[in-house]
Amino acid sequence: MESATKILRVGLPSGSLQEPTFALFAKAGFAISGASRSYKPSVDDPELSIRLLRAQEISRYVEHGFLDCGLTGKDWIENNGSDVARLCEMTFSKASSQPTRWVIAVPENSPIQSVQDLQGKVIATEAVEMTRRFLESHGVTATLEFSWGATEVKVPDLVDAIVDVTETGSSLRANKLRILETILQSSPQFIANHSAMADAWKREKIERLVLLLKGAYAARDKVGLKMNLPESRLAALLAALPALRNPTVAHLAQSDWVAVETIIDEKIVREIIPQLKQLGAEGIIEYPLNKVVY
Numbered sequence: 001m002e003s004a005t006k007i008l009r010v011g012l013p014s015g016s017l018q019e020p021t022f023a024l025f026a027k028a029g030f031a032i033s034g035a036s037r038s039y040k041p042s043v044d045d046p047e048l049s050i051r052l053l054r055a056q057e058i059s060r061y062v063e064h065g066f067l068d069c070g071l072t073g074k075d076w077i078e079n080n081g082s083d084v085a086r087l088c089e090m091t092f093s094k095a096s097s098q099p100t101r102w103v104i105a106v107p108e109n110s111p112i113q114s115v116q117d118l119q120g121k122v123i124a125t126e127a128v129e130m131t132r133r134f135l136e137s138h139g140v141t142a143t144l145e146f147s148w149g150a151t152e153v154k155v156p157d158l159v160d161a162i163v164d165v166t167e168t169g170s171s172l173r174a175n176k177l178r179i180l181e182t183i184l185q186s187s188p189q190f191i192a193n194h195s196a197m198a199d200a201w202k203r204e205k206i207e208r209l210v211l212l213l214k215g216a217y218a219a220r221d222k223v224g225l226k227m228n229l230p231e232s233r234l235a236a237l238l239a240a241l242p243a244l245r246n247p248t249v250a251h252l253a254q255s256d257w258v259a260v261e262t263i264i265d266e267k268i269v270r271e272i273i274p275q276l277k278q279l280g281a282e283g284i285i286e287y288p289l290n291k292v293v294y
Contacts, residue, residue: 008048008196008205011062011070013055014039017188020092021071027216027290028209047205056126059084059191068196069206075102075165075186079130084191087210090217091187098167099185102127105152105177106161115181118142118161124154125163127183134183152177215291223269224289226261227281234258237279243268263292 012021012032022032025043032050035041039052051067058072059082069087077084091099104123106112112121115138124147125131135142147154151162152175163183166172172179190210196202225244229237231251237260238244247262260281264272269286276284 006047006201006205008202008209009051009066009068010048010209011051011053011058011067011072013058013072013188014052015055017055017071017073018052021188024090024092024213024216027219028212029216029290030212048209056080062191062193065193065195067193068202069190069192069209071188071190073100073186074189075100075127075130075184077189077191078184078186079127081129082191083194085194085197087190087192087206088214089187089189090213092217092220099187100165100167101185102130102163102165102183103172104161104163104180104183105155105172106180107156108176108178110156110160110178112161112180115140121160122158123161123163124151124159126151127163127165130184131163211293212291215293218292218294219289221266222263222289222292223266224261224287225264225269225272225284226259226287227276227284228252228257228259229279229281231256231258233280234260237276237281240279241272241275243272263289 012018018035022035025032030048031044032041035052041050041052043050053061055072056076058067058070059077059080061067062070062084063082074089104115104118112118115135118135119140120142122143122145123131124145126147128144128146131144145159147162151164152171155162155177161180164172169179190213192206196206234249238247243264244260244262247260250259252259273284273286
């Protein structure tokens, strides 16, 4: 009965990060369901209570103790100035495996050429505090307007510049904007409340969760590869294919044959398998990975 009362409250981002976050949790072994109907989706771990919230709010709720831990962007932790324990960073987003960037953007034909040229200008952004601190660090004072969205369309008619988040820059280019400066690179971070980390049970639960999430993240874009080959060809195969780092080699029941198993980047498999075959490998098997724990 005592263990049943122990619940870890976890905040996960709704919106664009929701789908890749759920996929990461699934690979870590946690199935989350019912998110389309409620901000309290169910999860197949009775010791977890999931809350779906805007990424912009999660770090504040973790800091103030409404949540024990959560996953949110570094950008919103910085913008909120939240005092939280940062446990790990995992670079994933809706469009790529690269960090997102918060940038200052101006119209292509704008006379503004530097951050100093923003003195006295009007800037629209959702990340008001982060932008204010950046401008202050450059000795610039500007009027900052909070933007609820569709920030790109506000220049040049309503504001002189915007500060917005971008992954590829395609939306900015489509709106005939050019990047003036990058304020911050951001990736999702798993964070925790300091009081939760001081509680023995919660700390252990959080650390186990982080371990599994990091293992699932490490397995992204990688596959397992195993094969058999004559032992006499092993040295030549490893010398020719440096991508096969630290493989596991085991002798087979058949004399003078070995089994080789390794983890490899998925993007090079299509090139490496024909080479393996040419070097004498047989019974080549490629298989997906859920977790890689180092």
